[in-house]
Amino acid sequence: MTDHDPGCERCEELLQGYLDRDLAADEVVVAEGHLDGCDYCRRRYRFEERLRRYIRVSASERIPAGLRQKLSELRDERPASSSS
Numbered sequence: 001m002t003d004h005d006p007g008c009e010r011c012e013e014l015l016q017g018y019l020d021r022d023l024a025a026d027e028v029v030v031a032e033g034h035l036d037g038c039d040y041c042r043r044r045y046r047f048e049e050r051l052r053r054y055i056r057v058s059a060s061e062r063i064p065a066g067l068r069q070k071l072s073e074l075r076d077e078r079p080a081s082s083s084s
């Protein structure tokens, strides 16, 4: 059983900037290197990417408050292990 990788924390920090293409070159290397080897973060990355695309598409429309709430809940939800 693997504990939460400290690399994952770093990767999560970088993830938003990575999605925004807003990272320094060395940070991109860190993020990509980690995503390449970490299933957890790769899934998270895909999820965020899809979420962003969806938000961008629906940005021109009115997003119901309930849906926005649901989206932010989804973002906070972590597919983490059950240990706490």
Ligand SMILES: [Zn+2]
Pocket: 005, 007, 008, 009, 011, 034, 038, 039, 040, 041, 042
């Ligand atoms: Zn990771």
